[in-house]
Amino acid sequence: xxxxxxxxxxxxxxxxxxxxxxxxxxxxxxxxxxxxxxxxxxxxxxxxxxxxxxxxxxxxxxxxxxxxxxxxxxxxxxxxxxxxxxxxxxxxxxxxxxxxxxxxxxxxxxxxxxxxxxxxxxxxxxxxxxxxxxxxxxxxxxxxxxxxxxxxxxxxxxxxxxxxxxxxxxxxxxxxxxxxxxxxxxxxxxxxxx
Numbered sequence: 480x481x482x483x484x485x486x487x488x489x490x491x492x493x494x495x496x497x498x499x500x501x502x503x504x505x506x507x508x509x510x511x512x513x514x515x516x517x518x519x520x521x522x523x524x525x526x527x528x529x530x531x532x533x534x535x536x537x538x539x540x541x542x543x544x545x546x547x548x549x550x551x552x553x554x555x556x557x558x559x560x561x562x563x564x565x566x567x568x569x570x571x572x573x574x575x576x577x578x579x580x581x582x583x584x585x586x587x588x589x590x591x592x593x594x595x596x597x598x599x600x601x602x603x604x605x606x607x608x609x610x611x612x613x614x615x616x617x618x619x620x621x622x623x624x625x626x627x628x629x630x631x632x633x634x635x636x637x638x639x640x641x642x643x644x645x646x647x648x649x650x651x652x653x654x655x656x657x658x659x660x661x662x663x664x665x666x667x668x669x670x671x672x673x
Contacts, residue, residue, distance in 0.1 A: 482516045482530045483665040487587045487635070488656030490669075491528050496535040496631035498567045501609050503534070510564050510607060513538045520664035522585045524623050526630030529586050531667070535567045537627035544619050554618050561620055568604035570628055571613070573597040580622055582636045588662045590651060594639045596625050 485491055499506070509532075517525035517538060526537035544550065545559035575598040583591040600621045603613045616624055626636060637645065637652065654660055658668035 480512045480515065481519045481665060482512055483667040484516065484520060484525075484529050484585050485531050486655050486658070486666050486668045487637075487652050488669040489531075489586075489667070491531050491533055492586060492630070492635060493633045494528065494533045495633045496526075496528060496533050499534050499536065507607070510536075510538060514540065516665075517585070520585050524627040525585065526627045528630050528633075535631045536565070537568070537631060538564050539623050539627060541620060541623045547619075550619065554620075557618075557620060561623075564607050565602070565624070565627070566605040566607070566609075568602050568624075568628060568631070570600050570602050570625070572599075572601035573625075574599040575617075580619075582622075582626060584626070584636055585664070587635065587637065587652070587655060588660055588666070590637075590648060590655075592636065592640055592644065592648075594626075594636050596622055596639075598622075600624060602628075 513525050513530065516530060517540065523541045523543060524537060524539040527534045539561065541558050541561040545555045547555065577595040577597055579593040579595045581591045582594045598621060599615065599617045601613065601615050602624060605611055637648065656668060656670040658671035
């Protein structure tokens with residue numbers, strides 16, 4: 480089932496997500512719905528807060544990046560199968576010199592800005608079988624994870640921007656909250672007049 484994506488300005492996007500356990504109600508169905516919602520919106524990641532649930536869960540599918548000719552063969556190969564669910568993740572390490580990349584967000588449609596992040600991470604998380612895993616990622620895969628991880632920490636990509644850049648975007652962000660933006664997927668706008 481395709482769920483509405485919560486737009487910028489909703490308080491759930493600024494809350495720290497809570498850990499869940501294997502008894503979380505209908506978790507498999509929720510994960511399935513999150514993948515379906517993400518795909519319908521042509522996203523590469525979706526965190527639970529973006530569908531109104533303040534829990535530590537996100538899904539990623541960065542396989543579309545595997546077609547990017549600018550990436551190394553090794554990175555394209557890694558991304559070709561990069562479709563995962565992260566439950567109760569913790570980024571334990573971030574390494575390397577920060578690099579800029581233009582990011583967007585399904586909760587902040589039609590805005591893309593350069594965000595600087597470290598290129599390598601180590602993350603500990605549970606998979607859908609409740610196996611505890613520790614994995615290392617780099618490049619685009621690391622960036623997608625860092626972006627979604629921010630969501631469960633109550634951080635948006637716009638929080639990484641300079642004060643000046645935020646001032647320039649203020650009106651656009653307010654319009655998104657009001658639903659005054661064009662999107663081709665289901666959204667829930669916090670300030671939309673009924």
